[in-house]
Amino acid sequence: MEYIVQILVLFILINCVFKLSFWKWRQAAAFGLACAVFIVWSCRWAILQSKTQLADWLQDVRVMQDAAVWVTVESAICFAFCFTRLRELFGRPHRTGIRILHVYPGLLVFPALFYVQTQAVFSMPGADFMLVSCLLAALVFVAVPLLTVLLRRLYPDEEVRLEVHFLVSLFVCIIGLVATVNGNVTYAAVEQPFDAHALLTALGLFALLFTAGALVNKYKWKFKKY
Numbered sequence: 001m002e003y004i005v006q007i008l009v010l011f012i013l014i015n016c017v018f019k020l021s022f023w024k025w026r027q028a029a030a031f032g033l034a035c036a037v038f039i040v041w042s043c044r045w046a047i048l049q050s051k052t053q054l055a056d057w058l059q060d061v062r063v064m065q066d067a068a069v070w071v072t073v074e075s076a077i078c079f080a081f082c083f084t085r086l087r088e089l090f091g092r093p094h095r096t097g098i099r100i101l102h103v104y105p106g107l108l109v110f111p112a113l114f115y116v117q118t119q120a121v122f123s124m125p126g127a128d129f130m131l132v133s134c135l136l137a138a139l140v141f142v143a144v145p146l147l148t149v150l151l152r153r154l155y156p157d158e159e160v161r162l163e164v165h166f167l168v169s170l171f172v173c174i175i176g177l178v179a180t181v182n183g184n185v186t187y188a189a190v191e192q193p194f195d196a197h198a199l200l201t202a203l204g205l206f207a208l209l210f211t212a213g214a215l216v217n218k219y220k221w222k223f224k225k226y
Helices: 002-020 025-041 051-059 061-089 096-103 109-123 129-154 158-181 196-225
Strands: none
Touching: 002 025, 002 061, 002 109, 002 129, 002 158, 025 109, 025 129, 051 109, 061 096, 061 158, 109 129
16 A cells, blocks of 8 residues: 555656646746745654554545545546646637636645655654755755756647646546555445346437437538538
């Protein structure tokens, strides 16, 4: 479970950098400064944590289910940004929603950074905890704008970055659900006998609606020409 959470944290940070690649360099640097300030500010709580306490949180079903909700909502916001941004790239009218989604950097990066901070503190038991936090904050402050510039150089096409951002968001959503289920099923499946009539009805309804949609889409363009 711990390894899955570490992979989830890693991809949350990667996804945040991809989102910041759509910002200007100064805006990414400002967000990097905000992350650095958060790391220094949260040092007082990070030093109070222990490996046992974090392990207990990872085994707590309610905590992990709440985390699953946050991961799902965050991923949905990223999906919405990808679609609305792609709509804007294809010349669709500008809307207020795209601006709101554009300025949203992602809030999961802060608990992810807190987790990284606690792991850094655990790996250096003899060092000054505040010094470790300050070094991590300085690294984040420098790395965030540099990584955004590097992503723009590697992927200059904005559509490609949108596609990668969407795929990473999808991966975060899936890994988040896998990491937070913890072997428990909220709604158990109900065993029922095989119902052929219901299956055929569903397939027939799907075929009918699919055919109707295809015909409407086909003749709609003919009517528009006239």
